[in-house]
Amino acid sequence: MAALQPNADLNTTWAYLEQGIDQIMNRMEEGLTYDRYMQIYTVIYNYCTSSSRVQGGSQTDGISLGSQSQRAGASLTGSDLYNKLVKFLEHHLNKIRKECEQLMDESLLKYYNTQWKRYTTASGYVHHVFGYLNRHWVRRELEEGRKHDVYDVYTLALVSWKQHMFHHVQNNVMIAVLKLIEKQRNGESIDIHLIKNIVDSFVSLGLDESDSSKLNLDVYKQYFEQPFVEATELYYKAESEKFISENSIPDYLKKAEKRLEEEEDRVSIYLHATTHAPLIGKCEIVLIKNHSEAIWEEFQTLLNADKQDDLHRMYTLLSRIPDALDPLRTRFETHVRKAGLSSVEKIANEKDSEPVDPKTYVDSLLEVHAKYRDLVQRAFKGEAGFVASLDKACREFVNRNKVCKTSAAKSPELLAKFCDYLLRKSAKNPEEGELEDILNNIMTVFKYVEDKDVFQKFYSKMLAKRLVNATSASDDAEASMISKLKSACGAEYTSKLQRMFTDISLSKELNDSFREQMQLNHDASEFGGVDFSVLVLGAGSWPLTAPTTAFSIPEAVVKPYEKFGKFYNAKYSGRKLNWLFQLSKGELKGTYMKGSKVGYTLQVSAYQMGILLQYNQADSLTFEELSNATQLAPEALTPALTILCKAKVLIQSGGNTVGEPGSKYDLNFDFKSKKVKINLNVPIKSEQKGETEETHKNIEEDRKLLMQAAIVRIMKTRKTMKYVNLVDEVITQLQSRFKPKVTDIKKCIEILLEKEYIERVEGRQDMFNYVA
Structure with a gap:
């Protein structure tokens, strides 16, 4: 094609340019040589800078320099070419649209995709050949505020596509896209690249009219995302309702889990990332929230059957919905509490006629806790809400089970006895590593014990006996246990225990x-x-x-x-x-027994020693004679004699029971034993029961003092307080050691009123002042 004269008029110029632009837009495959590209670029440049179109001014720069008349001429010249290009693009797109309107479904998508790729590629070339127009006329138009209908050429191409093509065919395109996605959801193979390209085209049409260099997602969200999410909701609503009516809840959970995974993949493969939130959010509502009641009802069945995989799946799905786990936490707490109460009731029923074995009792508590702790970790990922539910349930069945009905302090008392069993010398003492694990388990139960002061009191008494009688299995184990208690309750809780070891040393x-x-x-x-x-x-x-x-x-x-x-x-x-x-002990060598060559060694209490040494002067003594000789009161003498008679070291004659007035006790010269060393220093049940009752009595007295001290401490700080607030504060301060009863706090307040540590505010029965 011959070169165009620099001063050609508009029609001649455009006729020349139109052939080149048409080749770019419709016959790109023919190729556009560099020379041809430069010819088109030069024609545009010559037309915009031609002196015949510049009114009164320098010919050298009709665009960027000169008077106001020069700028007007440049503006007019650029406008002519720009308007011609607008009409060309409109005509070109109208042709494409007519063909597009004849197609449906996947063939429509393929055609639309092909034309979009060709059009955007060609528009890039056209944008470059109109580079001079973009840099000068378009730029000046934008700077002077005419932004509503002027764009750089590439943006103009996109605006034209949106106006003359997209708005006319987008509905059919979306219908075709949704059909294709539904096919994929139904298990059919589709061309995902085709959908990806359509999505990208929707995104590219999001033009920011205030700044053509920027894109937004308005077109994508309005014309793609919104109908896509709505169609997704309808699809899964129908599918989930049908599936859940025909299948079990565990199967439905697997189905819902799979569908959510598919939608996650769909976003990452061919949707815009911003669709993730609305799409997955809608799927969660349809697949999970709308069926949450049916899912909740299945929870108990899965718990009963210990279906950890299904429980984990249920937890994972419901955790997507706000507050949807609350009913599960409540039911889990109830289930664990019942399991714990049932476990304790079982061992209590087995031994109704005798005291519960501390080891059996603690093991039953630990077994339930371990089972459901593992469940929380595996099925519920250690989630804080389920951990709290487990703790609440354990606190209930540890402190308020059948064994505890006789005394609220049963759990801490039995726990202390189990510690004594472990830490006291015995043939059944576990290995060091095993013992440490058991002590850790004991601390697990200890954490749930409300009356920690009861445990402390019994533990300290038993520790004292172990230390006094030198029956501790291991000093290291004793120190380890005290260290654990110190970590759990503070230094004050164990200060006396540690001083006991210091005294022994x-x-x-x-x-x-x-x-x-x-x-x-x-x-x-x-x-x-x-x-x-x-x-x-x-x-x-x-x-x-x-x-x-x-x-x-x-x-x-x-x-x-x-x-x-x-x-x-x-x-x-x-x-x-x-x-x-009463705590002293000793060993006596018996050489009087017939048939014993070496004699027996008798391990006895001080009171038993006092009794037996009387037989160095006589072979037979009455109860009264022994009482006079030892000065022991009957309540101390009788238990000591009972054990000696039971072991047949002494033989009772006269009287039906040990300790009756006039009863007589003879030294047994025919005493025999398989052991050479015989331990007679053992407590009897009546003594143990009395000691336990005395310990509980001491605990109650200590609690009264602690409550009074807390009240005085609080009032000294606050000066004036209402009754209700004072009670709440006392409970808060003391609940780490025990849970004070409101009635006991009230009694302590009355005592402090009498002692004039506090006084009632005049005219107010429910308010107190601190008396300095």
Whole structure:
């Protein structure tokens, strides 16, 4: 084609340009040479800068320099070409649209996609050949505020497609797209690249009219996303209702899980990322929320059958819906509580006639907790709400089960007894590693115990016995348990327990010092072969009580007893020794038994020792004679005699029961035993029961003092408080140790009113002042 003269008029110029643009738009496959490209570009440049179209001004730069008349000429010239291009694009798109309107379904999508690709590619070339127009005329139009209908050429092409093509065919295109996606949902193979390209075309048409260089998603959201999400809702609503009516809930959960995964993949493969939230949100409502009641009803069945995979699937799906897990947490809590109560009831029924074994009891609690802790971790991913439900349920069945009905303090008491069983020397002591695991399990139960002060009281009493009797299996295990209690409840909770160990260590040093002094003074020979040692324990740290009876110390131990008293008083002036003979013990060598070549060693309490040593002077003594000789009260003498008679060391004659007035006790010369060393220092049930009752009584007294101290502490800080607020604050401060009863707090307030620590506000019965 011949070159065009620089001063050609508009019609001539456009006729030339139209051939080139038509080739770009419709016959790109023929190719556009570089020379041809430059010819078209030059014609546009020449036309825009021709002096005949510039009114009064410099010919050198009719676009960017010169007077106002020059800018007007440039504007007019650019406008002519721009308007010609607008009409060309409209005519071109009208032709495409007519063909497009004859097609449907997948053939429509393929045609639309092909034309879109060709059109946008060609528009890029046209944009470049109109580069001069873009850089000068279009730019100036935009700068002078005429933005509503002027764009760079490529944007103009997209605006034209949207106006003359898209708005006319988009409805049919979307119908075809939705049919194709439905086919895919029904399991058929489709051309996902085709849908991806259609989606991209919708996104590309989102033009920001205030800034043509920017895109928005308005077209995509209005014409694609909205109808797509609506169609998705209708599809899954029909499918889910039909499926759930014909299949089990576990099968439905698998179906819903699969469908959600498919939609997630759909977004990542061929949808815009912003569709994820509305699409998945709608699917969650249709597939999960709308069927949540039916899903909730199945939860109990799955729990009963321990279907962890199905429970995990149910949890995962429902966790997508706000508050949808709440009913599951409530039902889970109820289920665990019932399981725990049932487990305890089973062992309680088995042993109705005898006390519950602490190990069996604690094991039953741990078994339930371990089972449902694992369930929470595996099925519910350790979610905080289910952990809280597990804790609430465990707290209930640990503190309010059948065993606890006789006493609310049963759990902490039995837990302390189980600790004693583990930490006391025994042939059944577990290995060190195993013991540590068991102690950790005990702390799990301890966490749920409400009356931690009861555990502390029983544990300290049992620890004291282990230390006094040297029956601890392992000092390391004892220290480990105290460390765990300290971590759980603080240093104050274990301070006395730790001081008990300190006293034992100091006592060993004191005994060594005593023996050294006796040897230096040659006093040890006066002891008559008696091996004498003493535990000196601080009264404030040890849960020990004074003897309830007088006791005449046996002659054999009088001298070492007196010597140690003098030694101690000389070493620690101002301190007072209180001897607890009811906790003392010793060993006696029996050489009187017939048929025994070496004799038996009898391990006895101090009271039993006092009784047996009387038989060095007589073979038979009455109850009254023994009472006079030992000075023991009947309530202390009778239990000691009972064990000696039961072991057949003594034989009762006269009287039906041990301890009757006039009953007589003979030394058994025919005593026999398979063991050489026989332990007679064992408590009897009546003593244990009395000790337990006394411990509970002490606990109640301690609680009253703690509540009073808390009330005074609170009132001292707050000065004035209402009754209700004071009660709430006392409960809050003390609940880590025990749960105070409101009636007990009220009694403590009355006591403090009488003692004038606090007073009622005048005219207000429900408000108190602190009395400084």
